[in-house]
Amino acid sequence: MAVNDSDLELLHAYLDSELPVSECExxxxxxxxxxxxxxxxxxxxxxxxxxxxxxxSLEPDDSSIARLQxxxxxxxxxEDFTYWIGNAARIMASAAALILFGFTVGWLGRDRFNAVxxxxxxPSNGSHMAAAGSGPQLPLASKYAVEVHDxxxxxxxxxxxxxxxxxxxxxxxxQAAQSAAPxxxxxxxxxxxxxx
Amino acid sequence: MSLEENGRQPEAALSTNELFExxxxxxxxxxxxxxxxxxxxxxxxxxxxQQAFMNLYQHRDRYDWREAGGLMRxxxxxxxxRILRQPHMSVLPDETGDPSGASQSPSRxxxxxxxxxxxxxxxxxxxxxxxxxxxLCEYEKLSYAQIAETLDASIPQVKTWIHRGRRQLAELxxxxxxxx
Numbered sequence: 001m002a003v004n005d006s007d008l009e010l011l012h013a014y015l016d017s018e019l020p021v022s023e024c025e026x027x028x029x030x031x032x033x034x035x036x037x038x039x040x041x042x043x044x045x046x047x048x049x050x051x052x053x054x055x056x057s058l059e060p061d062d063s064s065i066a067r068l069q070x071x072x073x074x075x076x077x078x079e080d081f082t083y084w085i086g087n088a089a090r091i092m093a094s095a096a097a098l099i100l101f102g103f104t105v106g107w108l109g110r111d112r113f114n115a116v117x118x119x120x121x122x123p124s125n126g127s128h129m130a131a132a133g134s135g136p137q138l139p140l141a142s143k144y145a146v147e148v149h150d151x152x153x154x155x156x157x158x159x160x161x162x163x164x165x166x167x168x169x170x171x172x173x174x175q176a177a178q179s180a181a182p183x184x185x186x187x188x189x190x191x192x193x194x195x196x
Numbered sequence: 197m198s199l200e201e202n203g204r205q206p207e208a209a210l211s212t213n214e215l216f217e218x219x220x221x222x223x224x225x226x227x228x229x230x231x232x233x234x235x236x237x238x239x240x241x242x243x244x245x246q247q248a249f250m251n252l253y254q255h256r257d258r259y260d261w262r263e264a265g266g267l268m269r270x271x272x273x274x275x276x277x278r279i280l281r282q283p284h285m286s287v288l289p290d291e292t293g294d295p296s297g298a299s300q301s302p303s304r305x306x307x308x309x310x311x312x313x314x315x316x317x318x319x320x321x322x323x324x325x326x327x328x329x330x331x332l333c334e335y336e337k338l339s340y341a342q343i344a345e346t347l348d349a350s351i352p353q354v355k356t357w358i359h360r361g362r363r364q365l366a367e368l369x370x371x372x373x374x375x376x
Contacts, residue, residue: 009359054315055335058229065224068242
């Protein structure tokens with residue numbers, strides 16, 4: 001009886017020790033009876049032995065192994081060197097970027113740190129508080145303040161000048177205006193000289 | 197002998213690089229044979245194995261190098277199959293002899309008989325998956341399940357590859373025998 005493909009597959013699984021025990025018992029019974037099947041199994045075993053010899057012949061000799069390992073070690077050393085160089089370059093680039101960023105922020109924001117107080121926030125008691133972003137601003141160090149009060153003594157405004165001469169001129173102008181007024185009405189204001 | 201660790205050395209003090217180098221020394225021989233069986237004359241087995249090792253080395257911190265046999269085998273097989281699937285492969289000189297060019301030992305000369313050469317050539321004519329399945333089954337002595345995991349295939353697929361590979365080999369060798 002010729003061996004069919006299904007039986008061949010069964011024999012291959014048996015030779016590979018992949019046949020379940022129950023199927024092995026059935027195969028053994030058939031092998032005891034069917035001579036063609038037994039003959040095919042013997043032929044497969046011979047082929048298997050030849051192929052095993054071929055696989056073993058593919059194993060390299062010691063010099064090939066040594067050559068491969070030497071090449072591999074050189075490649076891994078090169079890989080390590082490239083990695084460390086790349087890492088160092090990344091760290092230096094990051095540090096340089098941070099320094100540049102900090103410098104840029106500082107350069108752009110330099111005027112903000114020199115901000116002057118808002119005149120509207122300067123209390124009448126003469127204390128100065130810095131307030132950014134509202135109203136006209138003069139440097140603190142250059143202020144010559146002239147308080148202007150109405151007749152009731154209520155503070156109307158505080159005029160800031162860069163120089164004493166400007167402040168004195170302002171007071172003189174106010175006084176001249178008051179002198180020229182027909183009468184001393186409510187609208188007339190009298191400056192009060194700041195102590196300077 | 198399968199790809200199992202033997203002669204364990206103290207591992208606690210070994211760095212990842214040292215464990216990697218030890219795994220390379222342990223498994224190079226068999227992995228080169230596997231690469232040779234799969235790529236045949238279509239590529240250099242040494243280049244295939246080296247590239248596979250370098251791929252692992254670049255991500256070496258991810259793996260446990262104390263039991264690296266299966267990982268290295270799977271990587272070499274995948275790299276071998278990837279090389280074969282590239283277009284424009286050129287056939288390299290048959291390295292059936294001693295690749296280093298040194299004289300063969302008497303035992304190697306016996307092995308390199310005409311039959312072995314013919315079987316090698318017949319194996320080289322098989323489809324790549326058939327070759328890979330056969331070498332893992334008959335040389336590495338892996339189970340069908342292990343072969344399926346290595347080749348990322350199902351067990352029935354592996355059984356089919358092995359069965360059809362052996363059948364094609366038998367037909368090729370029968371045709372050769374009829375010619376001689």
